[in-house]
Amino acid sequence: MSNRHLARTMAMQCIFEWDFRGREHASIEEIAAHIKEEFAPNFDDESYVVKQVEGVVEKIEAIDELLERFAPEWKVKDMTSTDRNILRLGVYELRFDDSIPSKVAINEAIELGKTFGGEASGKFINGVLGAVFKDMIASGETKAIDTTVKKEEKENNE
Secondary structure, three states: OOHHHHHHHHHHHHHHHHHHOOOOHHHHHHHHHHHHHHHOOOOOOHHHHHHHHHHHHHOHHHHHHHHHHHOOOOOHHHOOHHHHHHHHHHHHHHHHOOOOOHHHHHHHHHHHHHHHOOOOHHHHHHHHHHHHHHHHHHOOOOOHHHHHHHHHHHHHHO
């Protein structure tokens, strides 16, 4: 497992626990320390985990609004806790973290869904994040990193 995938897994676990505990902001660093101690005591990229979790917490209202909009058959509160929190991380990375290519954010969330969610989680997460991404394209809100990645891919294929 790559360091960044492990970091995303830990971030998802932190967001899940934060949500489960009633969304108390003060407990984020405590939760992150506990997750690190339990699952990856030698992990050296904890700042990434905390950055992602704090980003989700900071943007939670906007993220949940996007989830309601792009998963119209589901209220956020009715989604499984696992899917809801994987989607929250995925939407944050897709929509609000300019350092992560959109396709990476989507693919990583799908993998988390397949690993931790139910039988249909991967497809559900793919559908929701795919709809968010299509809306970003349609509204001209793509990330600069996506343009850079496409340019590099094109140059490598020539």
